[in-house]
Amino acid sequence: MLNRTGRVLTRFGAELIIEDETGRRLRCTARRRLQDVVCGDHVTWTPSDSGNHVVTGIEPRRNLLERVDPRGQRRAVAANIDQVVLIIARQPPPQWPLVDRYLVAIEALEARAVIVMNKVDLEEAAPGSDDTGQMESLYRDLGYPMLHTSAATGAGLGELRARLAGLTSILLGQSGVGKSSLIKALLPDEDLRIGALSEGTGEGRHTTTAATLYHLPDGGDLIDSPGVRDFTPPPLQAEALAHGFVEFRPHLGQCRFHNCVHDREPGCAIKAAVDAGEISEPRYKSYLALKRS
Numbered sequence: 001m002l003n004r005t006g007r008v009l010t011r012f013g014a015e016l017i018i019e020d021e022t023g024r025r026l027r028c029t030a031r032r033r034l035q036d037v038v039c040g041d042h043v044t045w046t047p048s049d050s051g052n053h054v055v056t057g058i059e060p061r062r063n064l065l066e067r068v069d070p071r072g073q074r075r076a077v078a079a080n081i082d083q084v085v086l087i088i089a090r091q092p093p094p095q096w097p098l099v100d101r102y103l104v105a106i107e108a109l110e111a112r113a114v115i116v117m118n119k120v121d122l123e124e125a126a127p128g129s130d131d132t133g134q135m136e137s138l139y140r141d142l143g144y145p146m147l148h149t150s151a152a153t154g155a156g157l158g159e160l161r162a163r164l165a166g167l168t169s170i171l172l173g174q175s176g177v178g179k180s181s182l183i184k185a186l187l188p189d190e191d192l193r194i195g196a197l198s199e200g201t202g203e204g205r206h207t208t209t210a211a212t213l214y215h216l217p218d219g220g221d222l223i224d225s226p227g228v229r230d231f232t233p234p235p236l237q238a239e240a241l242a243h244g245f246v247e248f249r250p251h252l253g254q255c256r257f258h259n260c261v262h263d264r265e266p267g268c269a270i271k272a273a274v275d276a277g278e279i280s281e282p283r284y285k286s287y288l289a290l291k292r293s
């Protein structure tokens, strides 16, 4: 049998929409043993004259984004993500420990992270304990690009589009920061695209919970759905958590106790680095808050 290749754009229950190398969109059904195929998967498939084509294999994944459903089960959301765009905003003001929680999840995916400060048309909310400007430079110094956008005025959208070109990205962030507004600006005919995909699937309109891969007008792909955008990463074990703080890495393995969780243990190399100013206080506090939660 002839095996061809393609990429999964979305799935509706047992039915998959894949795109082949020539850009054709095809309805497929996965072999029974391949039921975990998700949006973003690179697959092999074989044509069929009667009914749906058949997905016969999943190529090795670069990574797999999972969420935890209300019953505590891990659920695959999307595969092969190159980049995560973490959206924060002037208002509601950033919750920096939540930003760190997302960054740890992005590091675990081994995906690129970009931070976008949206709503720059607005004044900053009354400054709290953390100065936003200082926090922004902290993340820049850690190597995370920090863009400024306004979905309202269009400011910075060109730079954001340029960042998305050539990669498969997703947007994440807390509610109210402007993710839906940014998606609308990036994918002006989103509704149309979804309509075209769901046409003829027999399931009516696309259930917006299914992650869907879209091609961006200026190049690059965006995997999106409210379920993807509003995803909150699951908690991690202390070891994986510490590894997700990139500036901790050079110090890991140098604590007095091999099982040190960098909290109250004596001889902790992480705490020594905080005291020496090599690791910032806010990031260390974030680590402790996440570790204790």
Ligand SMILES: Nc1nc2c(ncn2[C@@H]2O[C@H](COP(=O)(O)OP(=O)(O)O)[C@@H](O)[C@H]2O)c(=O)[nH]1
Pocket: 118, 119, 120, 121, 122, 149, 150, 151, 152, 153, 173, 174, 175, 176, 177, 178, 179, 180, 181, 182
């Ligand atoms: N002033 C301003 N308001 C924005 C901007 N982006 C989004 N909003 C508004 O913020 C609110 C939340 O936006 P939404 O896109 O629904 O956020 P989401 O919850 O992250 O999807 C809405 O009232 C938007 O109109 C922006 O750049 N500037």
Ligand SMILES: [Mg+2]
Pocket: 179, 180, 181
């Ligand atoms: Mg939204």
Ligand SMILES: [Zn+2]
Pocket: 255, 260, 261, 262, 263, 265, 267, 268, 269, 270, 271
């Ligand atoms: Zn330690």
